Structures are given as C-alpha cells and as structure tokens.
Amino acid sequence: MTDLEHILPLWRELEAAGADYVLATVVAVEGSSYRKPGARMLIAQDGRRAGTVSGGCLEAEVAQRAWWLTTSGPVVERYSTLADDGDMPYGSGCGGVVYILLERRQTARPLLVALEAAFQARTPLAIAAILEGPHTGRRAFAGETASVASAGDAALHDLAQLALERRACMESPISVQGSQTRAWADYRPARPGLWIFGAGDDAKPLLQLARELGWFVAVADGRSHLATRERFSAADEVRALPISALPAAAPMHFRPHPTDAAVVMTHSFEQDAHILASLLALDFPLAYLGVLGPQRRTRELLAEAAHLLHLSDSAERVEKWLEQLHAPTGLDLGAETPATVALSILAEVQQTLTAATALPLRQVRRYTGNLTAATQ
Numbered sequence: 001m002t003d004l005e006h007i008l009p010l011w012r013e014l015e016a017a018g019a020d021y022v023l024a025t026v027v028a029v030e031g032s033s034y035r036k037p038g039a040r041m042l043i044a045q046d047g048r049r050a051g052t053v054s055g056g057c058l059e060a061e062v063a064q065r066a067w068w069l070t071t072s073g074p075v076v077e078r079y080s081t082l083a084d085d086g087d088m089p090y091g092s093g094c095g096g097v098v099y100i101l102l103e104r105r106q107t108a109r110p111l112l113v114a115l116e117a118a119f120q121a122r123t124p125l126a127i128a129a130i131l132e133g134p135h136t137g138r139r140a141f142a143g144e145t146a147s148v149a150s151a152g153d154a155a156l157h158d159l160a161q162l163a164l165e166r167r168a169c170m171e172s173p174i175s176v177q178g179s180q181t182r183a184w185a186d187y188r189p190a191r192p193g194l195w196i197f198g199a200g201d202d203a204k205p206l207l208q209l210a211r212e213l214g215w216f217v218a219v220a221d222g223r224s225h226l227a228t229r230e231r232f233s234a235a236d237e238v239r240a241l242p243i244s245a246l247p248a249a250a251p252m253h254f255r256p257h258p259t260d261a262a263v264v265m266t267h268s269f270e271q272d273a274h275i276l277a278s279l280l281a282l283d284f285p286l287a288y289l290g291v292l293g294p295q296r297r298t299r300e301l302l303a304e305a306a307h308l309l310h311l312s313d314s315a316e317r318v319e320k321w322l323e324q325l326h327a328p329t330g331l332d333l334g335a336e337t338p339a340t341v342a343l344s345i346l347a348e349v350q351q352t353l354t355a356a357t358a359l360p361l362r363q364v365r366r367y368t369g370n371l372t373a374a375t376q
Helices: 004-016 059-069 105-121 154-165 203-212 269-280 295-308 314-324 338-354 360-373
Strands: 021-030 040-044 050-053 075-080 097-104 125-130 141-144 170-176 180-186 194-199 216-221 237-240 259-265 288-293
Touching: 004 040, 004 050, 004 105, 004 314, 021 059, 021 180, 021 295, 040 295, 059 075, 059 097, 097 105, 105 125, 105 141, 154 180, 194 203, 194 269, 203 216, 203 269, 259 269, 259 338, 269 288, 269 295, 288 295, 288 338, 295 314
Parallel strands: 194 216, 194 259, 216 237, 259 288
Antiparallel strands: 021 040, 021 097, 040 050, 075 097, 125 141, 125 180, 170 180
C-alpha cells in the first residue's frame, strides 16, 4: 500500500499541470521477484518517479524506455534479471522475469482515479485489464467506490465480469469481439487500519511503523492533553475520548472498519475497560483486537467490561473473549523497548491480517518444497 502513498501525490501534481505520465504495473512474474503482480511505479517526463516495480534493479531501465515504448499506446514488456538471459541483465535482481504493463495518461488516469477513491475510503477494489491486442490497457472496475464499467463498450462485458468475480492477482482468458485474449485481474483489499487506544510515548513508535506500512492510523485516548495533533502529527486521526460516557457514546467517537486492527494500551485500568467494552459491543468483530499487558490483567479488564455492558453471563463471556483477543498483544521477539514492542505488535497484526505462518521463510520454503516433491 505504500506505493500509492508515494504515487498519488505525484499523480495529483501532474494532473493539475496537465502533464503526461507513464504508469508501470507488474502484471506477471516468472521465477523469483522482489515485487509481485500489482506493484506500480509512476514516471513523469522530467524524470521523477514514485513507487517501485522491483527491488531497485529494474526501475531505471523501465523509466528510460517507458516513453518511446508507449508512443503507440499501452504495451506489456518483459524484463529479466536472470544472469544467463542475454548479454546484460538489468541487475543482479532475484533471478526472475517480470512482465510490466506500460501506459500513458489516457488509459492510466481512470485507474488512478479509482485507486485514489478506494485508498481514501479504505474499501477494496477489483480491477480487470486487457493485456494484448488493440484493447490493451482497457479496464473494468468493481468496488464500493468504483462501479463496474467498461467505457461504454459492450464488447468488454466479460472484462467487467472478471473484475466482479476475481479476488486475486491472476491472468485469465476472455473473449473480446469474438476473439480470445489475455486479461489480468488485480484485487486490492481495503487499506489496513490500526486504532491505537492510548496516547502515551509508547504509542509513537507503533504509529510510525504502521504509517511506514501505509496503513490508516488513528490514536485515541481519554487524556486530552496527550491525544493531540502536536504529539501525533503523522496520525490520520487523533481523538480525545469521553471515557466516562463509554461504551454508550462510542459510535459518536470512533467507527472502525471490520477489517481494522485495534490495540488497547492506555495503561489505565478504567480507560482500558471502557474502551474494551466499546470494542466488544461493536456489531462486528475486528480483524485484530490486542491488549497490552499480562493476561491476568486482561481477564480483570474483561470482567469489568462485561459489567459495563450489563451482561449477566460475565464469567462465560470473559472466557469466550479471551479466546478471541490477542492478549498479551504481539509476537515473542524478545521485545524490551517501546520500538521493539511496537515491532512485535505490528508483526502479529500483519500475520493475522494476512493469515501467514509467521515462520522463518527458510522453514516455509523447505516445507512447501517438500510438499511439492511429495505430490509429484
């Protein structure tokens, strides 16, 4: 998601000036690659660029050739970082082949408009694009901020259906005006959101790390002298909460998305209990809900939260909630400082949101390699 945070400001500047640009999008990868399908880079005529399509070995070459390659319209180009692929590969790279769609403003602008709307609204967006033939670069969208469209061309109906149906980056054959052609579906999930309930000094590294990842981040606390824009200038939102009015007044003061994560870390028993009661009373479970501190304290907090919610079966509720919560929050990384604690928390949030294993990659690759061999 960080690509868009870099791309969108440059794109707005170029659009305001009426300047042309080239958008480069990774649409396929063979072998190993630092960036995966869906990675993008915006290239201005004056040489400026934002975003990446590799680990640094392809960007200069892509930017150098982008303008003359797109003279006649969008095109998909092959870039290799294999040592034995030609006399001069584009860099040591990861030893893979990357296919990149290059296009200018005419076809790229509708895409960037849709991406910006979905990014700001934090909603998912599915995109389907044609990769070959005279319709290369034509798209259809499906999402809460972009209705399915195919530029009024009934021949692209299958492309719109592809955008609606696909929920992963993949290629798919479709029929356009009676001919089979390649299309690519790109599903972009909603921009992750993190609600940090606690405006102490230990919230600052958590905020900074989450913003580096391109997440939406809100900081909320009942202590108005701590929950200030001056202390958390990088946050998307900063809220001073009326703790005594929670959980009843919670909907007026924070509205997380179901895909969001929340970490409760005010270090105040009263605040934490009221905030937890508010979060547990939501109409939907959050994707991640973590509580800083030992599980004994969390159990006591949950008992108080059940009392605040006037629940008669508090003992049963506490046990059920404990199974759902990440308490203590974070992975075991040997964290001791606020920065390393923040890293351990975000690592667990990321692992939960992506349903990844959190195992060392060498173990994951060894396991998948053995599994592949066993099935052959």
